Amino acid sequence: MKAKHFKKLLIHGLLLSGAFIAAMPFLWMITTSLKPPGKVYDAPLFVPLYFYWSNYVKAWSFAPFPRFFLNSAIMAIGITLSQTLLSALAGYALARLKFPGRNTLFFLILGTMMIPFPITLIPSFLIVNSLGWIDTYQGLIVPRAVSAFAIFLFRQFFLSLPRELEEAALIDGANRFTIFFRIILPLSSPVIATSAIFSFLFAWNDFLWPLVVTNSTRMRTIQVGLAMFQGQYGIFWTLLMAASTIVIAPAIIAFLVAQRRFVEGITTTGLRG
Amino acid sequence: MRAIKLTVLMLAAVVLASGLGFGEKITFWHYWDGANLQALQSLIKQYEEAHPGITIEAVFVPGAELLTKLQTAIISGKTPTIAIADLIAMPTLVRSGALIPLDEYIEQTDIDMNDFFEGPLAYGSYEGRFYSLPVSASNLGLFWNKNLFKAAGLDPERPPRTWEELVEFGRIIKEKTGKWGYELYTAGGEGTTWQWQVFLWSAGGEFLSEDLSAPAFNSEAGVRALQFWVDLIHTYQISPLAPWGLFGRGEAAMVMDGSWMTQFFPMQVNFELGAAPFPYPADGEPATNMGGEQIFIFKGDPDLQQVAWDFITWFTGTEIQVQWDRLTGFMPIRRSVAQDPAYIAWVKNARPLLLPFVESMQYARPRPPVPEYPRISDIVANYIQEALYGRMTPADALDKAAAEVAQLLR
Amino acid sequence: MVLGVNLRWKALHERGACRPPLRRGLQEFPVAFWFLLPAILVLGTFNFYPAFYSLWLSFFEWDGFSPQRTFIGVENYTSLLKTGEFWNSVRVTLIYAGGVTVAALLIGLGVAVLLNRQITGRSFYRTLYFLPVITPTVAAGVVWKYLFDPTQGVVNRLLALIGVSGPAWLNDPSWALLSIVIVGTWKRVGFNMVVYLAALQGVPRMYYEAAALDGANAWDVFRRITVPLLTPTTLFLIITSLIEAFQVFDLVYVMTGGGPLRSTDVVGYYLYRHAFRYHQLGYASAIAYFMFLLIFVITLLQFQLGRGGGAVES
Numbered sequence: 001m002k003a004k005h006f007k008k009l010l011i012h013g014l015l016l017s018g019a020f021i022a023a024m025p026f027l028w029m030i031t032t033s034l035k036p037p038g039k040v041y042d043a044p045l046f047v048p049l050y051f052y053w054s055n056y057v058k059a060w061s062f063a064p065f066p067r068f069f070l071n072s073a074i075m076a077i078g079i080t081l082s083q084t085l086l087s088a089l090a091g092y093a094l095a096r097l098k099f100p101g102r103n104t105l106f107f108l109i110l111g112t113m114m115i116p117f118p119i120t121l122i123p124s125f126l127i128v129n130s131l132g133w134i135d136t137y138q139g140l141i142v143p144r145a146v147s148a149f150a151i152f153l154f155r156q157f158f159l160s161l162p163r164e165l166e167e168a169a170l171i172d173g174a175n176r177f178t179i180f181f182r183i184i185l186p187l188s189s190p191v192i193a194t195s196a197i198f199s200f201l202f203a204w205n206d207f208l209w210p211l212v213v214t215n216s217t218r219m220r221t222i223q224v225g226l227a228m229f230q231g232q233y234g235i236f237w238t239l240l241m242a243a244s245t246i247v248i249a250p251a252i253i254a255f256l257v258a259q260r261r262f263v264e265g266i267t268t269t270g271l272r273g
Numbered sequence: 274m275r276a277i278k279l280t281v282l283m284l285a286a287v288v289l290a291s292g293l294g295f296g297e298k299i300t301f302w303h304y305w306d307g308a309n310l311q312a313l314q315s316l317i318k319q320y321e322e323a324h325p326g327i328t329i330e331a332v333f334v335p336g337a338e339l340l341t342k343l344q345t346a347i348i349s350g351k352t353p354t355i356a357i358a359d360l361i362a363m364p365t366l367v368r369s370g371a372l373i374p375l376d377e378y379i380e381q382t383d384i385d386m387n388d389f390f391e392g393p394l395a396y397g398s399y400e401g402r403f404y405s406l407p408v409s410a411s412n413l414g415l416f417w418n419k420n421l422f423k424a425a426g427l428d429p430e431r432p433p434r435t436w437e438e439l440v441e442f443g444r445i446i447k448e449k450t451g452k453w454g455y456e457l458y459t460a461g462g463e464g465t466t467w468q469w470q471v472f473l474w475s476a477g478g479e480f481l482s483e484d485l486s487a488p489a490f491n492s493e494a495g496v497r498a499l500q501f502w503v504d505l506i507h508t509y510q511i512s513p514l515a516p517w518g519l520f521g522r523g524e525a526a527m528v529m530d531g532s533w534m535t536q537f538f539p540m541q542v543n544f545e546l547g548a549a550p551f552p553y554p555a556d557g558e559p560a561t562n563m564g565g566e567q568i569f570i571f572k573g574d575p576d577l578q579q580v581a582w583d584f585i586t587w588f589t590g591t592e593i594q595v596q597w598d599r600l601t602g603f604m605p606i607r608r609s610v611a612q613d614p615a616y617i618a619w620v621k622n623a624r625p626l627l628l629p630f631v632e633s634m635q636y637a638r639p640r641p642p643v644p645e646y647p648r649i650s651d652i653v654a655n656y657i658q659e660a661l662y663g664r665m666t667p668a669d670a671l672d673k674a675a676a677e678v679a680q681l682l683r
Numbered sequence: 684m685v686l687g688v689n690l691r692w693k694a695l696h697e698r699g700a701c702r703p704p705l706r707r708g709l710q711e712f713p714v715a716f717w718f719l720l721p722a723i724l725v726l727g728t729f730n731f732y733p734a735f736y737s738l739w740l741s742f743f744e745w746d747g748f749s750p751q752r753t754f755i756g757v758e759n760y761t762s763l764l765k766t767g768e769f770w771n772s773v774r775v776t777l778i779y780a781g782g783v784t785v786a787a788l789l790i791g792l793g794v795a796v797l798l799n800r801q802i803t804g805r806s807f808y809r810t811l812y813f814l815p816v817i818t819p820t821v822a823a824g825v826v827w828k829y830l831f832d833p834t835q836g837v838v839n840r841l842l843a844l845i846g847v848s849g850p851a852w853l854n855d856p857s858w859a860l861l862s863i864v865i866v867g868t869w870k871r872v873g874f875n876m877v878v879y880l881a882a883l884q885g886v887p888r889m890y891y892e893a894a895a896l897d898g899a900n901a902w903d904v905f906r907r908i909t910v911p912l913l914t915p916t917t918l919f920l921i922i923t924s925l926i927e928a929f930q931v932f933d934l935v936y937v938m939t940g941g942g943p944l945r946s947t948d949v950v951g952y953y954l955y956r957h958a959f960r961y962h963q964l965g966y967a968s969a970i971a972y973f974m975f976l977l978i979f980v981i982t983l984l985q986f987q988l989g990r991g992g993g994a995v996e997s
Binding site: 014018025026028029087089099100105110111112113114117123143149152153157160162176177191194197240244248251255259261 | 719803974
């Protein structure tokens, strides 16, 4: 009994110190966002003792943030929905369907992740430009509607699902789409949640591409708003951190919503501790 | 009665406006944020009110990405009417062939080009023609922490004027307070190179040859400047090899930084701040480096170009520049602004920290306007680091850097 | 062709009962076509095409601004391979990628396993460990610079407590890269944890129940059941981690600028300089394709290893 308590304590001690290291920059962000002018470099660094809320008001009026938020929300939700669905479909085909050239296609898709964005920026821009999609939501969403990363994630997950599930249905005469939507997807909520949260974060934090395919302030996204605090001539630390806090709030909420799914069914798995 | 007057006025405005080409809109890409953005917006409003029918759509693009945006605009042929860019970007932009030469307009409008400081003008000219005009400037100077000076028993109102004094004061501060005397920018890149250029110039050296075709920094003056940096770290031990930012945290008593920091430091630091022209060797000459932006017009609709030029002459004119510099804290680009009594009175009363920078503007020198400059700057910064870390002697480091730069400029 | 991970699953499921193989082959092609069509359309237009375009560009000299490009054959590649600065970057990148991948994988797996059970404050921990993934790099950079400060920093103060005089970290050419690896790991752990947590949900509980009946202890269960069953996920994490680490840029940009003395000058930053600062798009593309080749080969090797690795123990 005693040993068990000790073990518990040890685990919590380990987890807590790790969690503190993980959270430090985040705590610094919050602390700085609430500091009055002239105190940016002063202790405390990780515990908010000042509560200078007007930084938030000031930061909010620094740029047309409501519009930027709207644009980012439309873009991020559009990208998340399409990436999750379309990548799951492709991932399923690559994991479970047999067709010639399957592996070649898979490695080709993987390969696209290995080409750094800086060198595909210009050709990608030229395509969007020739489609007439500059300054439009489709220009922001469609080029990112499928993600090689998500396809890879889904493929690996589907590979580890027991085949019996589908085989029984196949023998009953169900077609692949029915199986995918009725059997596979309902079983996949942890991986769907994982893929969705990463798609959302990717889209929400994306900066260079949305900037390149938009020309008017009306179509810009929040990351461009954040860049206004890190000017050519210096960083408005308190305002930047206030704005960053506002901007990552939706990301944290998205994570909190999704994380329930990561551990769905934990109570029934019965993993011994 | 009043209503009639108003109607007449409005009619007159409409007639005037149609004469000027009613409903013309020019787009203007820039990276000014914060107070600079507010200043720009208020000036544009002022311009639009004085020129009914003309709209200036100013679009903010983050500074680090402006050149990338301009690049995509140029290769897709969808450029804004006008834009600004950092001085350093101008040679690349001019050679893209996307800008129009301004000489005819300059002649037509009879602008006195001699009123501009020569430094900023250097960036706008290429093969004997002007492609851009300066629109803002900044330079480097010395900031010092008066609290630390006091704590060390130094006169807090007396900054060092020479390199020798810089060392002397720095040693006293190190000894009395345990804080660093002077913070060097050792992190590499353009930050290191452009600070070092000030030391090079004030020791009597040149960065590139006069025709910009070869390196010139591996001279006696260059070695002296770099040796001084090495000595600050290793001999006098008043400067650390540490991440940038010690001065702001009160860990170093002096630093070289830009005129724009007269706006940022007061928001960030909790000590009394002083600013002065940067010290130079007792047998040397005052010098400083210069930053800033240029404004230019893209090829396109000639009517819009005319409108754009009208806006540019207005914006770069003395009267508006005085307003602009007062609102933003930028350095004057024209002598007539630097000598303007109202401007000087404003600096003295409202922004006394800015005064030494305004005075240094006459010594401000341009970095070489060549498209290879960013590469050259990185090479030089890297070899400066080699010397600072004691891996090479200053002379060796500069010779090696010069060899690489020479190959690049060939 | 079936991949190794799949084989292992087959081995697992077909143990005891041998199933007749289903009729497969070309007849699934039409179905696969519809499953894959949207992905191929989008990827083809916005990924494959730009990728081939930039491959083509790697044979040119072009600043990305002027209308003329000069075809120079493989000159970008030959001059790249002759550049010491580039090889330094390759070396730095390999160390960075290897270090972050291994460290973050182990820590991420450990945290995920700990947080996959009934433990007080589970979702609190999960959220905290995930924070680095969403914390802005600029804030992370500032704080880690503080932590690594040679004299004032928390790290060296802690080391001093146990009598160790810490190095200058980011300012010491022989320690800077390790500092960056630490920060890179810090940022990656939360990501690995989340993916592992999701994968742990896919482990059917019957295996654990069977192991419990056999009287296996927790370590045996972890080593013999959890780890092998997570192989597809581990493969995924190793490959994505390597790909990401090969392109790392912002961390280095914010924390060291590639220095001191190019000791943290990763290829991502080297490429960034050539693409965005020096405006040498052809040369930048050549860098990218050289690195592409390297990471692609590593990935293929990973898949080979994944296939050859030991099957689940019975």
